[in-house]
Amino acid sequence: MSAVLPGEIELEHASRAFRVRGERGATLKEVVLRRRGRRGGPPPVRALDDVTLHVAPGETLGIVGRNGAGKSSILRVLAGIVPLDSGRAECGGEVVTLLELGAGFGRDFTGRENIYLNGALHGLSRAQVEARMEEIVAFSELGDFVDVPVRTYSSGMLVRLGFSIAAHLDADVMLIDEVLAVGDEAFQRKCLTRISERIEAGVTLVLVSHAPGAIERVCERVVVLDGGRVAFDGPAPEALLHYHRMLGTEHGAGAALRAGPADRVLAVTEVELQDGDGRTRHVFHSGEAMRVVFTVLARGPSASPQLALEFRDQRGNPVFNTSRTLELDGAGAQLVLEIPHLALLGGDYDLVCSAHEADDPDPGIDRLAGFSVADEPGVRGVADLRGTWTAAEPVRVAT
Amino acid sequence: MLRYRFLFEQMVRRELRQRYKGSALGVLWYLVNPLALMAAYGLMFGVLLKVPGTRTEDYLLFLFVGLIVWLFFSQSLLSASGSLLEQSSLVARVRFPRETVPASVVVVQLVTFLVLLALVLPVALIVRGSLSPALLLLPVIVACLFALALGLALAVAIGHAYFRDVQPILAAAMVPWFFLTPIFYEPSKLPGIDRHQWAETLLTWVNPVAPFVQGVRDIVYDGRAPSAGVMAYVLVAGAIGLVAGQLLFRRAEGELAVVL
Numbered sequence: 092m093s094a095v096l097p098g099e100i101e102l103e104h105a106s107r108a109f110r111v112r113g114e115r116g117a118t119l120k121e122v123v124l125r126r127r128g129r130r131g132g133p134p135p136v137r138a139l140d141d142v143t144l145h146v147a148p149g150e151t152l153g154i155v156g157r158n159g160a161g162k163s164s165i166l167r168v169l170a171g172i173v174p175l176d177s178g179r180a181e182c183g184g185e186v187v188t189l190l191e192l193g194a195g196f197g198r199d200f201t202g203r204e205n206i207y208l209n210g211a212l213h214g215l216s217r218a219q220v221e222a223r224m225e226e227i228v229a230f231s232e233l234g235d236f237v238d239v240p241v242r243t244y245s246s247g248m249l250v251r252l253g254f255s256i257a258a259h260l261d262a263d264v265m266l267i268d269e270v271l272a273v274g275d276e277a278f279q280r281k282c283l284t285r286i287s288e289r290i291e292a293g294v295t296l297v298l299v300s301h302a303p304g305a306i307e308r309v310c311e312r313v314v315v316l317d318g319g320r321v322a323f324d325g326p327a328p329e330a331l332l333h334y335h336r337m338l339g340t341e342h343g344a345g346a347a348l349r350a351g352p353a354d355r356v357l358a359v360t361e362v363e364l365q366d367g368d369g370r371t372r373h374v375f376h377s378g379e380a381m382r383v384v385f386t387v388l389a390r391g392p393s394a395s396p397q398l399a400l401e402f403r404d405q406r407g408n409p410v411f412n413t414s415r416t417l418e419l420d421g422a423g424a425q426l427v428l429e430i431p432h433l434a435l436l437g438g439d440y441d442l443v444c445s446a447h448e449a450d451d452p453d454p455g456i457d458r459l460a461g462f463s464v465a466d467e468p469g470v471r472g473v474a475d476l477r478g479t480w481t482a483a484e485p486v487r488v489a490t
Numbered sequence: 491m492l493r494y495r496f497l498f499e500q501m502v503r504r505e506l507r508q509r510y511k512g513s514a515l516g517v518l519w520y521l522v523n524p525l526a527l528m529a530a531y532g533l534m535f536g537v538l539l540k541v542p543g544t545r546t547e548d549y550l551l552f553l554f555v556g557l558i559v560w561l562f563f564s565q566s567l568l569s570a571s572g573s574l575l576e577q578s579s580l581v582a583r584v585r586f587p588r589e590t591v592p593a594s595v596v597v598v599q600l601v602t603f604l605v606l607l608a609l610v611l612p613v614a615l616i617v618r619g620s621l622s623p624a625l626l627l628l629p630v631i632v633a634c635l636f637a638l639a640l641g642l643a644l645a646v647a648i649g650h651a652y653f654r655d656v657q658p659i660l661a662a663a664m665v666p667w668f669f670l671t672p673i674f675y676e677p678s679k680l681p682g683i684d685r686h687q688w689a690e691t692l693l694t695w696v697n698p699v700a701p702f703v704q705g706v707r708d709i710v711y712d713g714r715a716p717s718a719g720v721m722a723y724v725l726v727a728g729a730i731g732l733v734a735g736q737l738l739f740r741r742a743e744g745e746l747a748v749v750l
Contacts, residue, residue: 109748167747172583174744188585190584195579197508208504210496211500211501213586214493214494215496
């Protein structure tokens with residue numbers, strides 16, 4: 092077994108499977124039954140399947156993948172919280188984790204007391220925590236709230252406290268999961284700046300996120316996970332493109348987001364993005380024609396069926412949404428939305444949609460289709476409002 | 491382990507804060523419960539129901555000395571058994587020595603025990619005139635009692651994380667175990683015990699808590715040194731309990747984040 096340097100990460104043929112259980116924990120009865128060889132339930136889920144990965148000290152790695160692709164499992168294995176079934180995982184030096192919102196917080200402790208507790212969890216002494224206290228409190232921008240029990244905190248405040256603590260522990264490796272997405276825009280930017288400083292100081296960073304924006308800004312290298320395996324490993328731009336292509340093509344078009352649309356009377360079962368000529372596409376140019384083909388399934392009579400759709404930017408903000416009454420005869424229908432001129436600028440977008448009763452208070456999302464719009468020179472933003480420039484009458488200033 | 495001394499302190503604070511949060515008495519509840527039990531048992535066995543054959547001389551002191559040992563032991567195991575589950579959000583998401591979770595619970599119980607001992611001991615010394623050099627052995631017995639309770643607490647805590655029957659089994663076992671521990675009686679003085687020698691052996695030596703009760707009572711109530719047999723038993727039981735509990739915990743803690 093070779094020793095790893097501080098800040099170095101090594102995974103060699105790492106595999107880990109989880110049994111799926113309805114109820115957590117086993118009772119003696121279950122243990123006895125299992126001994127008799129009566130095994131029930133679904134087969135184990137392979138969260139990590141023969142993953143080999145080497146991260147050099149000071150490298151910044153992003154991990155993307157769909158839900159259940161093994162992103163969180165990798166972090167928990169690297170943090171030493173979950174052991175491997177086979178293979179080897181090593182993380183050199185001090186490892187600081189930020190895995191979940193408010194994990195490791197005592198709810199009845201004040202913010203300040205939680206700083207002590209979290210410092211202690213990472214092996215710091217009282218003096219070491221006290222030396223950092225003011226800096227952490229200042230960074231968190233919590234003000235007087237730092238002396239109030241955290242059970243009164245909003246999720247944004249929890250993120251600020253959690254991140255402020257993690258960012259001020261002397262880490263060689265930082266493992267950060269998803270959490271950043273909860274904070275407000277200004278604090279996110281501050282976090283990213285702080286992360287960049289830590290990276291310059293030689294810290295190795297592993298960032299798992301659904302927000303490709305954050306990963307793109309911070310990480311040089313990105314690993315795409317799929318079904319517990321490494322589907323792509325390379326420079327960030329290529330990896331993110333690969334990820335989007337994977338999301339688009341996996342199901343022919345769009346991923347199912349609802350586990351069981353089967354129990355709903357109405358559901359969108361397929362979304363396909365096409366170009367003006369009817370060919371399936373996932374990368375578009377601004378101003379091109381786009382066709383969206385929806386397949387809606389109806390399992391019974393419906394009073395006022397409607398189809399709702401929303402375009403979202405990469406942060407999940409709505410860009411455009413609309414709905415339309417459906418005319419269903421029989422089992423279902425196919426609808427086409429023709430967009431003659433795609434007025435979006437470069438970036439990644441998601442199209443989410445659902446079919447439901449018009450008065451459904453919580454329609455949710457049936458399907459998602461991701462697509463990218465290629466960057467255009469000289470313009471930035473979301474909406475394509477490019478027009479033509481002409482010289483107007485010369486302006487005369489009255490004297 | 492030394493590196494995590496501060497963590498330990500913080501975990502004890504966390505334990506103190508969480509158990510009786512929002513209650514008016516707060517931490518004092520740790521004392522209210524045993525004091526209420528002592529009052530109830532005192533009334534029952536000391537006043538209303540005289541156990542035949544036991545010494546009646548300062549009976550309440552005799553009873554309380556045994557009772558506080560038992561309360562420490564049983565409360566440590568009972569509250570430790572669910573401790574990992576209660577702290578599952580921490581255990582599943584942060585890497586730290588997990589022993590500190592059940593251990594901090596036992597330390598809180600130890601503090602309770604020491605406070606009760608500090609209440610009972612001076613009274614016993616005055617009323618019984620039991621001040622003697624044997625008192626120097628008391629810290630040894632208490633340390634061994636702590637080691638045994640800690641070892642078993644580690645075992646039941648990890649056991650309960652894997653099999654959720656451990657805590658209910660333990661809770662059910664505590665009542666008969668209480669009666670099989672010489673707390674409100676002395677085995678050798680029970681009527682007819684000389685015809686059932688095995689019963690006396692069972693009550694005195696097979697039950698691991700009995701020698702601790704005996705030892706503490708010898709010193710505090712009788713003002714004499716415990717027998718060599720009791721001292722040897724106490725030392726060995728403490729050492730075996732702690733080592734075995736720790737080994738079991740180390741072996742099984744790997745999957746802890748998964749099973750919780």
